[in-house]
Amino acid sequence: MNHYTKLAWCLKREIFNFTKKVCKGIARPEEKLVNGLLYGIAESGSCHLSKIGRALKEKINLKKTIERLSRGLQDFSANEQQKLLDNYMEIVKSHVDKRTVFVIDDSDVTKPYSKKMECLEIVHDGSTGKLEKGYWTTEIAALTAESKSPLPIYDRVYSASEKDFVSKTEESLKGLRYLTKTFGNIGIRALDRGYDALAYFEYFIKNKEAFVIRATQKRDVCYKEKTQNILKVANQFKGKYRIDFKDKKGKFIYCKIAVVPVSLPKYPKIILNMIVVYGFGKTPMMLITNVKADDKRLADTITKVYLMRWRIEEYFRFKKQQYNWEDFRVRSLNSIRTLYRVLSLLSGLIGLLSEKRSESLFVMELISVSMRIYRPKPEKTKRKFLHYAIGDAFFFLLRRCSVGIQSFFAIPEPSLQLSFFSV
Numbered sequence: 001m002n003h004y005t006k007l008a009w010c011l012k013r014e015i016f017n018f019t020k021k022v023c024k025g026i027a028r029p030e031e032k033l034v035n036g037l038l039y040g041i042a043e044s045g046s047c048h049l050s051k052i053g054r055a056l057k058e059k060i061n062l063k064k065t066i067e068r069l070s071r072g073l074q075d076f077s078a079n080e081q082q083k084l085l086d087n088y089m090e091i092v093k094s095h096v097d098k099r100t101v102f103v104i105d106d107s108d109v110t111k112p113y114s115k116k117m118e119c120l121e122i123v124h125d126g127s128t129g130k131l132e133k134g135y136w137t138t139e140i141a142a143l144t145a146e147s148k149s150p151l152p153i154y155d156r157v158y159s160a161s162e163k164d165f166v167s168k169t170e171e172s173l174k175g176l177r178y179l180t181k182t183f184g185n186i187g188i189r190a191l192d193r194g195y196d197a198l199a200y201f202e203y204f205i206k207n208k209e210a211f212v213i214r215a216t217q218k219r220d221v222c223y224k225e226k227t228q229n230i231l232k233v234a235n236q237f238k239g240k241y242r243i244d245f246k247d248k249k250g251k252f253i254y255c256k257i258a259v260v261p262v263s264l265p266k267y268p269k270i271i272l273n274m275i276v277v278y279g280f281g282k283t284p285m286m287l288i289t290n291v292k293a294d295d296k297r298l299a300d301t302i303t304k305v306y307l308m309r310w311r312i313e314e315y316f317r318f319k320k321q322q323y324n325w326e327d328f329r330v331r332s333l334n335s336i337r338t339l340y341r342v343l344s345l346l347s348g349l350i351g352l353l354s355e356k357r358s359e360s361l362f363v364m365e366l367i368s369v370s371m372r373i374y375r376p377k378p379e380k381t382k383r384k385f386l387h388y389a390i391g392d393a394f395f396f397l398l399r400r401c402s403v404g405i406q407s408f409f410a411i412p413e414p415s416l417q418l419s420f421f422s423v
Contacts, residue, residue: 007365008397014362015039016408018349022087026080032409033072034084037342038349039405040069043398045391047328047339057404073335081341085154088345089182092142092151095355099145100187101305102153102179103312104172106194109157109326109336110134118333119159135159135336136168139344140175141312142187144355148308149386150315151351152344154178157337169199176203185209188291190309196288201264204290212306215286221262221274233260234276234284241299245279245307255279257299262288275302314385319347322391347387350394354386366393 015038023031040052053065108123110132123134135157141150154175158165165171172195179189188210191200196216204211219230239256246252258276263269273292277285289302319325323346328339356363370389 004369004397004400007362007369008401010362011366011394011397012039012401012405012408014353015042015349016405018345021091022084022345024087026083030072030076030080032406033069033076034342034345035405035409036069037339038346039398041323041343041346042391042394043401043404045322045395046324047343048324049329055398055404056406057402058406070330070335073330073338074332076334076338078334078337081338084341084345088348089153091352092153092348093183095144095151095352096142096183096187097145098186101143101148101308102183102187102189103141103143103150103309104175104189104191104195105139105309105312105316106168106172107137107139107316108134109137111326117331117336119161121159121161135333136171137340138171138175139312139316140179141315143308143311144351147355147357147384148311149351149354150311151355152315152348153182155340155344157333157340159333162333169197173199173203176200180207180209188212188305190305192309198264198266201267201288205267205270210289210291212287212289212291212302214306215274215288217283219286219288220265221288222265222268223260223262225268227265230262230274230286231283233262234258234274234286237276239276239278243300243303253279255303257303259299273298273302275299277303311385315347315387318385318387318391319343322388350387350390353390357386363390366390366397369393369396 016035019031019035019038023034036056037052040055041047043055044051046052049066049069053062053069056065058065108126110123110125111117111120111134112132114120114133120133121135122131123136125132136159138156139152140154142153143150156171156175158171185208189204191211191213193214193216195213196219200213215230217231220227221230221233223233237258237260239258241257243255243257244252245255256278260274260276261271262274263271273289275287275289277287287302287306291298291302323343325343328336330336330339353363353366357367367386367389370392372389
C-alpha cells in the first residue's frame with residue numbers, strides 16, 4: 001500500500017505540472033478549474049460532473065462543488081480554450097517531425113434523450129448507423145514516429161444549428177489551417193473517404209502539404225488525357241508489387257499494389273499518384289497522394305500511412321469508452337467544448353506518458369499497476385496502444401486517495417517549530 005501511495009502522489013504531481021504548462025497565461029481560478037477537471041475525470045473515469053465532484057473530495061457540500069464546476073465550464077471563454085490548446089502544442093512540438101502522420105477525421109456525440117441542450121442537431125451515429133440528436137466533432141491527431149501513439153492536435157465540437165455555421169467542410173478546414181499554422185507543411189496528412197472533395201485537394205496543393213486521401217468510387221480522374229471514373233481506371237491494373245500485412249489476429253493479408261499517375265479534372269497539369277490496393281475487399285482500395293516516387297517504396301509507404309489512420313478510430317473509442325464521454329450532463333455548447341478540450345488534454349497527457357514507455361520507470365510502474373491480462377510481446381511493445389492501460393492505472397491509483405488534488409494549490413501555513421516568536 002505504501003508503494004501505491006507514493007505512486008499516486010507522483011501521478012498527482014504529474015497532473016499538476018501538466019496543468020501548470022497548459023494553463024500558462026490563464027487566470028488562477030481557471031487554472032484550478034482545469035486541474036480539478038483533469039484530476040476528476042481521471043479518478044472517476046467519467047465526464048459526469050457529479051462523479052467528477054465526488055472524485056475531488058473537497059471539504060464542502062457536493063452540490064456546491066458541482067455548481068462551481070458547471071459555472072466554470074460555462075464562463076470559460078473561447079480565447080482561454082484556444083490558449084490551452086496553444087500551450088499544449090508547445091509540449092507536443094518536440095514529438096512532431098517530418099515522419100509524423102497527421103490523421104484527420106470526424107466523429108459524433110449522440111444525446112438521443114436530451115431536449116434542452118443548446119443547438120442540438122440530427123447527426124449520423126457511427127456506432128448504430130441511425131440518425132440521432134447530438135453534435136459533430138472534428139479532430140486531428142499526430143501519430144508519433146516511434147510508438148505511433150495518437151497525440152491530439154485539434155478538437156472542436158460544433159452543430160449545424162449554430163448561427164455562424166457554414167458547412168462541415170469549413171469546420172474541417174479550420175482544423176487544417178490550425179495544423180498548418182502550428183507545424184507548417186511537415187509530415188503527411190491521412191484522410192478517409194469522407195474527405196474526398198475538391199476543397200481538400202486544393203488546400204493541400206496550395207500549401208504544398210503531403211497528403212493521402214482514400215477516394216470514393218464516384219471520383220473522376222484524368223488518365224491518359226481522358227476524364228474517367230477512378231474505379232474504371234483502377235480495374236485496368238492488377239498490381240505490380242506484392243506486400244504482406246498482418247492483422248490483429250496474426251493472419252496474413254496478401255496485397256497486390258499498383259501505382260498509377262493521374263490528375264484531377266480541374267487541375268490536369270498537376271500529376272498525382274493513385275495507389276490501387278487489392279486484398280482488403282472485393283473492390284480495390286484507391287488512395288490519391290501527391291508524394292512522388294518511382295519504385296516499390298512509394299506503394300509500401302503510402303499504404304502503411306493510410307492504414308495508420310485506424311489509430312484515430314482507437315483514439316475515439318478510448319475517449320468514449322474509458323471516460324464515458326457521451327454521458328456528460330452540461331447543456332450549453334460552450335460548456336461542452338470546454339469539457340471536451342479538457343478531455344482531449346487528458347488524452348494528450350496519457351499519450352505523452354505512453355511515448356515514454358521504454359525510458360521512464362514511472363510509466364513502467366503505471367503499466368504494471370494496470371494489470372493487463374494479455375501483455376504484448378517484446379517486439380510489439382513499442383507499437384501497442386497503451387492508452388487503456390495507463391487510463392486504468394490512473395483510476396486504480398487515484399481512487400485509493402483519501403484527498404483530492406486541491407492540496408497542491410493550498411498555501412502552507414508557517415511552522416512554529418524552532419521559533420522564538422509567535423506568528
